[in-house]
Amino acid sequence: MNYIPHTEADRKEMLAKIGIESKEQLFDQIPNSVKFEGELNLPAGISELELKRLMKEINLKNGDTERFNSFLGAGTYEHYIPSVVGHILQRSEFYTAYTPYQPEISQGTLQVIYEFQSLICELTGMDVANASMYDGASAAAEAVFMACGQTKNNKVVISTTVHPEYRQVVNTYAATKGIEVVEVGMKDGTTDLDALAGVMDDDVAAVLFQQPNFFGCLEDTEEINKIVKQKGSKRLLVPIVDPISLGILRPPADYGADIVVGDAQGFGNSMSYGGPHVGFFAVTKKLVRKIPGRVAGRTVDKDGKPGFVLTLQAREQHIRRDKATSNICSNQALAALAATIAMVTLGKQGIQDLASQCIKKANYTLERLCKLKGVERAFTKPIFKEFVVKTEDNIDNTNKQLLKNNIIGGLNIGCFYSELNNHALLCVTEVKSKQQIDELIAAWEGLK
16 A cells, blocks of 8 residues: 555656756755665565564564563563553543643643642652653652752762662763762662761762662661751752552651652553653652742632643743753653553552562562572562572573573673672562462572
């Protein structure tokens, strides 16, 4: 079927209108030496039926969690997605929505953003949340900008237990504004508190840590806060949190957080080969004027009927970009809608149950694995849904063998931490059944 709308007569008419004889004349200004001559090395055209068959064959070469038992996490997670999420997302008014500049025609999108913000505030305990963050990593980087702008300091401290790719993004952002990023090491899988205390000075704008951290371990939030908020300090505390963990862990507001960021992909959004994700950004009331992106609010019209509007968005992000504290202007409303539907569908008790299952199943898996020869627990700290094991065997070879059993093993974190080669980071969420976990154990035990 020919999908090109112009007929030969149409093309001749257009060429005559602009005064040339052939379309090749449109490119006369390009030197012949750089023009491609001949035919591209591409297969001949095929029918739609043949194309669909070919694409299906190619797709079957990919692995997915329907056919493979996956224990891979490290930032993108397999969680249960209620079926209602897909049904609502497929409504055209949602999946075609753009940034809601005009409230009179954007009530649905604005309400979605408002509900998402409200739920993030419920989970984190913070006063205000925004929408528009791309993912957890860029939200963390935006928090660095915000903290430096608020404190007028130009140095931030980040723990090496924060996801390595988050740290890479933070460093990339910081370099554009000459912000110094100081990394502090770890001890037994969590932030080295002595090292953290040792780098605290009056030039530090903020301290970033992750809860649970990259290794799945739980940080000592109270001690970190004490170090950061020493008497007279204006430093900001910035935890990067897994929102699902907040179904059972203390909300960041309770331990003194000023800015809370993270990634809500685990709520309602599939892994999809690593994206898109949906970041979130929540702050205390005193910081609301510095928040990046936009904030939707609930109000009433002149007749007293409820409605939704953009109550706050920094114009500098659009028209005076050189003065902006942030230049993020996109809108992740569709991914935020998926997260919102999932959170509402689960409810408070459902999120608590989900978090509880993650803890129980991860600890069960860790205990079973550590009974195998050559496998031991890497860190002693409590875990949430991820954990690290040390192996005597090459973990890459182990993963190749597991894959033959249709099992996707853990991440060899030696690619990020040279001192942790042959340490595997595994993830076990609520979707894993006891049978699937036992299959992992049996396959691992049977490796040659």
